[in-house]
Amino acid sequence: MMLPSDFELHRPATVGEAVALRAELGEAAALYAGGTELLLAMKLGVLDYEHLIDLKRIAGLRGVTCAGGELRIGAAVTHRELETHPDVVRELPGLAALERAVANVRVRAAGTLAGNLAFAEPHADPPALLVALGARVVLVGGEGSRELALEDFLVGAYETELGEDELIEAIVVPVGAPGAVYRKFQVLERPAVGVAAVGNLVGGVFDGAPTVVVGAVDERPVRVGAEMLDGAALDDEGAFAALAEAAAEAVEPVDDLSGSEDYKRHLTGVLAKRAVQALGDV
Incomplete structure (x- = not known):
C-alpha cells in the first residue's frame, strides 16, 4: 500500500459552504467524513483527488434525533455513535446490533453511516437492513434539498443517485416498526x-x-x-x-x-x- 498523492484539504463550516465547494471543484474533489473507504481507495491508487472536502466539523451534519416517528441520523454520525446512542438502542435495537458488528472498532470509531451509503460498496452491512426498514436519504445541493428512498438512491456497485453538487445531509429511518x-x-x-x-x-x-x-x-x-x-x-x-x-x-x-x-x-x-x-x- 502506498501514500495517496498530494491533495488540498478543505474544512467548510456549514452545509452551504460544503455544497458551494463541491460545485466549484467538481470531479477534482471528494467529500470526506470518516474516510475509511475513501482514503483506503486513494492509498491503493484506485481513486485520486486533488481536493478533499472535510464534513466532520459541520454542526448541522452531527447528531441523532428522534421525533415524529422517525430517527434522523446526521451524515457525520459515526457507526460507533449509532451502536451506543440511547435513541437508536431503544427505538431500533436491530440497527444498533448491526452497527456493533460493522468491520472493527477502528472503522466504527471513524467511519460514518452516510459515508458507507455514499460509497455504495456492495459488500457492506447497513444497506440491507436500512432498505428493509424503509430508510430515506436527505440530499442537499445547489438546487436545494430532496429525499430519496435508500432503495432508489443505491443504483449499483459504487454508484448512487447523488448529484454532482450534492451531499448527504441525513439518513431518516421510521421507528415503531415491528x-x-x-x-x-x-x-x-x-x-x-x-x-x-x-x-x-x-x-x-x-x-x-x-x-x-x-x-x-x-x-x-x-x-x-x-x-x-x-x-x-x-x-x-x-x-x-x-x-x-x-x-x-x-x-x-x-x-x-x-x-x-x-x-x-x-x-x-x-x-x-x-x-x-x-x-x-x-
Whole structure:
C-alpha cells in the first residue's frame, strides 16, 4: 500500500459552504467524513483527488434525533455513535446490533453511516437492513434539498443517485416498526452474505408477510418475496423451505474469494431462514 498523492484539504463550516465547494471543484474533489473507504481507495491508487472536502466539523451534519416517528441520523454520525446512542438502542435495537458488528472498532470509531451509503460498496452491512426498514436519504445541493428512498438512491456497485453538487445531509429511518433482525456470514473483512428481516408475530404466527432484503451479494440490496410466510407459524418447515429457495433464486452472486456462486446462493437461503426465524426472539 502506498501514500495517496498530494491533495488540498478543505474544512467548510456549514452545509452551504460544503455544497458551494463541491460545485466549484467538481470531479477534482471528494467529500470526506470518516474516510475509511475513501482514503483506503486513494492509498491503493484506485481513486485520486486533488481536493478533499472535510464534513466532520459541520454542526448541522452531527447528531441523532428522534421525533415524529422517525430517527434522523446526521451524515457525520459515526457507526460507533449509532451502536451506543440511547435513541437508536431503544427505538431500533436491530440497527444498533448491526452497527456493533460493522468491520472493527477502528472503522466504527471513524467511519460514518452516510459515508458507507455514499460509497455504495456492495459488500457492506447497513444497506440491507436500512432498505428493509424503509430508510430515506436527505440530499442537499445547489438546487436545494430532496429525499430519496435508500432503495432508489443505491443504483449499483459504487454508484448512487447523488448529484454532482450534492451531499448527504441525513439518513431518516421510521421507528415503531415491528421486529428487525440482520444476520450475516463473514470470513474475510467484508460480509459474504447479509440478510435483513422486518416483521411481526402474534402468538408465534406471522401477522402479514415479513420484509426480507438480501445484501452483500448483488450490486445493491435485493428484496425477496416472503408471501409464503403470511399467517405461517415459526415451526412451519414447508414455508421456511420455500423462503430459503426464493431467497437463493432472487440473488445473482459471483464467484470470488468469499465463495462460489452456488455456495453464496446456499448461504443466502440459510441466512434468510435464520433471520426471519430470529424475529420470534425480538
